[in-house]
Amino acid sequence: MSSLSIENVRKVYPGGTVAVRECSLDITHGEFLVLVGPSGCGKSTLLRMIAGLEDITDGTISIGDRVVNKIAPKDRDIAMVFQNYALYPHKTARANMEFALKLRRVPKDERRRRVMDAARILGIEELLDRRPGRMSGGQQQRVALGRALVREPAVFLFDEPLSNLDAKLRHQTRGELKELHRRVATTSIYVTHDQEEAMTLGDRVVVMKDGVIQQIGPPLEVYQNPSNRFVAAFIGAPAMxxxxxxxxxxxxxxxxxxxxxxxxxxxxxxxxxxxxxxxxxxxxxxxxxxxxxxxxxxxxxxxxxxxxxxxxxxxxxxxxxxxxxxxxxxxxxxxxxxxxxxxxxxxxxxxxx
Ligand SMILES: Nc1ncnc2c1ncn2[C@@H]1O[C@H](COP(=O)(O)OP(=O)(O)O)[C@@H](O)[C@H]1O
Ligand SMILES: [Mg+2]
Known part of the structure; x- marks a missing residue:
C-alpha cells in the first residue's frame, strides 16, 4: 500500500525561482525514504510542500488515499523534525513534547503515556523537567524527535536533523534513528545533502538535482548502477x-x-x-x-x-x-x-x- 504519493509536483516561488521542476514519487507504508542532493536542489521545498508549509504550484500530494493539497499542515497527520530543533525555550522537555497533543485535546493520561513511551525509546527520561537551554545539542535533538514521536503520525518528515551535531554525535544519532525506525516503523522522509547519511539510512534514496529527480532506488543499486553521470559523481566517496x-x-x-x-x-x-x-x-x-x-x-x-x-x-x-x-x-x-x-x-x- 502506498502511504504517500507525489504526482507531477512542481514549485515555482513568487519571483520565478523554479525550486521543484517536476517530481513524481510513491512511498510505501513503513518505508524510510531519503531525499539527497546538493544544496539548493529543492529538497526542503519538496518536504515543506508535503508538510503543507508551502503551496504546491502544480500536481498532487496524497497521504494515504487523501489528497492533501488544500489541507492545513495540522490536519495532515505528519510530524516534522527540523535542523534547528525549534524547541520552545521556556518550556521543559516534557511540555515541549506535550504541546502539540494539548492543542489536539489529547486527554492527560494519554499524553503522559505517550511522552513516557517516547522518552523511554529515546533515553531522555531524566531530561523531561529540563529546559532546552540546559541541554546539549544532541539532547535537544532527541527532545525534538520525541516531540514528533508522541504525535504518532502517519508520516515523519526530517529536514537535515543531524547537521547541527558534531561528527561523532551525528554518527551515533544516525544509528539511533535507524533503530528508532525499526521499532516504530512509521513511514519517513528524510532530507540530507550528505550522501553517506543517505546511503546508510535509506531503504531507498531519491537523488535530486536542480529540482528534478535523477534516480530512485535502494542505496546499493544507486551506487552500483548510477543512472547518469551526476548520480555517479554524487554518490560514493571518494567521488568516482x-x-x-x-x-x-x-x-x-x-x-x-x-x-x-x-x-x-x-x-x-x-x-x-x-x-x-x-x-x-x-x-x-x-x-x-x-x-x-x-x-x-x-x-x-x-x-x-x-x-x-x-x-x-x-x-x-x-x-x-x-x-x-x-x-x-x-x-x-x-x-x-x-x-x-x-x-x-x-x-x-x-x-x-
Ligand atoms: N521562500 C523562498 N522564496 C524564493 N526562493 C526560494 C525560497 N526557498 C527556497 N528558494 C529557492 O528554491 C531553490 C530550492 O531551495 P531548497 O528547497 O531550500 O533547496 P535544498 O533544501 O535542496 O537546499 C533554491 O534555489 C532556493 O534559493
Ligand atoms: Mg534544505
Missing part, C-alpha cells in the same frame, strides 16, 4: 573518476582525452564519445595499467587515498591497499577492473547499459 574519451577501432577500448586508454567490458560503436567512470576503490596495480604520476597521498590506515595525474595532468583518485606510501613524483601503473567500469554517453550523460 569520470573521464571523457573516444571508443577505439576494436570497440573494446576507450582512448581517454586525458592520455591513457582503458579496456572496457563492453562492445561499443567505434568513434563514439563516452564518459568512462571508475571508483577509486576499483583501481588495481597492473603491468598493462595506465602509467600515472603520484601527486598526493592520504594514508587512512588500512587504505591510502592516492591522487595521481595522467600525462596530460588530469587528476585520478585511487584508494589502494599499500604497505608503503609511494613518493610524490613516482609512477604507478593502475587499471580500473574492466567489469567495474561505468559507461555514460558523453553528450547526454546517461548510463550506457
Amino acid at each position: 573518476n569520470l573521464l571523457d574519451g573516444t571508443v577505439g577501432e576494436d570497440g573494446r577500448t576507450v582512448q581517454l582525452d586525458a592520455g591513457p586508454a582503458v579496456a572496457i567490458d563492453a562492445s561499443l560503436e567505434s568513434g563514439r564519445r563516452v564518459t568512462v567512470g571508475f571508483r577509486p576503490q576499483h583501481l588495481e596495480m597492473h603491468d598493462d595499467g595506465m602509467p600515472l604520476t603520484v601527486r598526493v597521498c592520504e594514508p587512512l590506515g588500512e587504505e591510502t587515498d592516492v591522487i595521481l595525474e595522467t600525462s596530460k595532468e588530469v587528476a585520478i583518485t585511487a584508494r589502494l591497499h599499500l604497505t608503503r606510501v609511494p613518493e610524490s613524483g613516482s609512477t604507478l601503473n593502475l587499471r580500473p577492473r574492466p567489469e567495474s567500469i561505468h559507461l555514460f554517453d558523453a553528450d547526454s550523460g546517461m548510463r550506457i547499459s
Whole structure:
C-alpha cells in the first residue's frame, strides 16, 4: 500500500525561482525514504510542500488515499523534525513534547503515556523537567524527535536533523534513528545533502538535482548502477573518476582525452564519445595499467587515498591497499577492473547499459 504519493509536483516561488521542476514519487507504508542532493536542489521545498508549509504550484500530494493539497499542515497527520530543533525555550522537555497533543485535546493520561513511551525509546527520561537551554545539542535533538514521536503520525518528515551535531554525535544519532525506525516503523522522509547519511539510512534514496529527480532506488543499486553521470559523481566517496574519451577501432577500448586508454567490458560503436567512470576503490596495480604520476597521498590506515595525474595532468583518485606510501613524483601503473567500469554517453550523460 502506498502511504504517500507525489504526482507531477512542481514549485515555482513568487519571483520565478523554479525550486521543484517536476517530481513524481510513491512511498510505501513503513518505508524510510531519503531525499539527497546538493544544496539548493529543492529538497526542503519538496518536504515543506508535503508538510503543507508551502503551496504546491502544480500536481498532487496524497497521504494515504487523501489528497492533501488544500489541507492545513495540522490536519495532515505528519510530524516534522527540523535542523534547528525549534524547541520552545521556556518550556521543559516534557511540555515541549506535550504541546502539540494539548492543542489536539489529547486527554492527560494519554499524553503522559505517550511522552513516557517516547522518552523511554529515546533515553531522555531524566531530561523531561529540563529546559532546552540546559541541554546539549544532541539532547535537544532527541527532545525534538520525541516531540514528533508522541504525535504518532502517519508520516515523519526530517529536514537535515543531524547537521547541527558534531561528527561523532551525528554518527551515533544516525544509528539511533535507524533503530528508532525499526521499532516504530512509521513511514519517513528524510532530507540530507550528505550522501553517506543517505546511503546508510535509506531503504531507498531519491537523488535530486536542480529540482528534478535523477534516480530512485535502494542505496546499493544507486551506487552500483548510477543512472547518469551526476548520480555517479554524487554518490560514493571518494567521488568516482569520470573521464571523457573516444571508443577505439576494436570497440573494446576507450582512448581517454586525458592520455591513457582503458579496456572496457563492453562492445561499443567505434568513434563514439563516452564518459568512462571508475571508483577509486576499483583501481588495481597492473603491468598493462595506465602509467600515472603520484601527486598526493592520504594514508587512512588500512587504505591510502592516492591522487595521481595522467600525462596530460588530469587528476585520478585511487584508494589502494599499500604497505608503503609511494613518493610524490613516482609512477604507478593502475587499471580500473574492466567489469567495474561505468559507461555514460558523453553528450547526454546517461548510463550506457
Ligand atoms: N521562500 C523562498 N522564496 C524564493 N526562493 C526560494 C525560497 N526557498 C527556497 N528558494 C529557492 O528554491 C531553490 C530550492 O531551495 P531548497 O528547497 O531550500 O533547496 P535544498 O533544501 O535542496 O537546499 C533554491 O534555489 C532556493 O534559493
Ligand atoms: Mg534544505
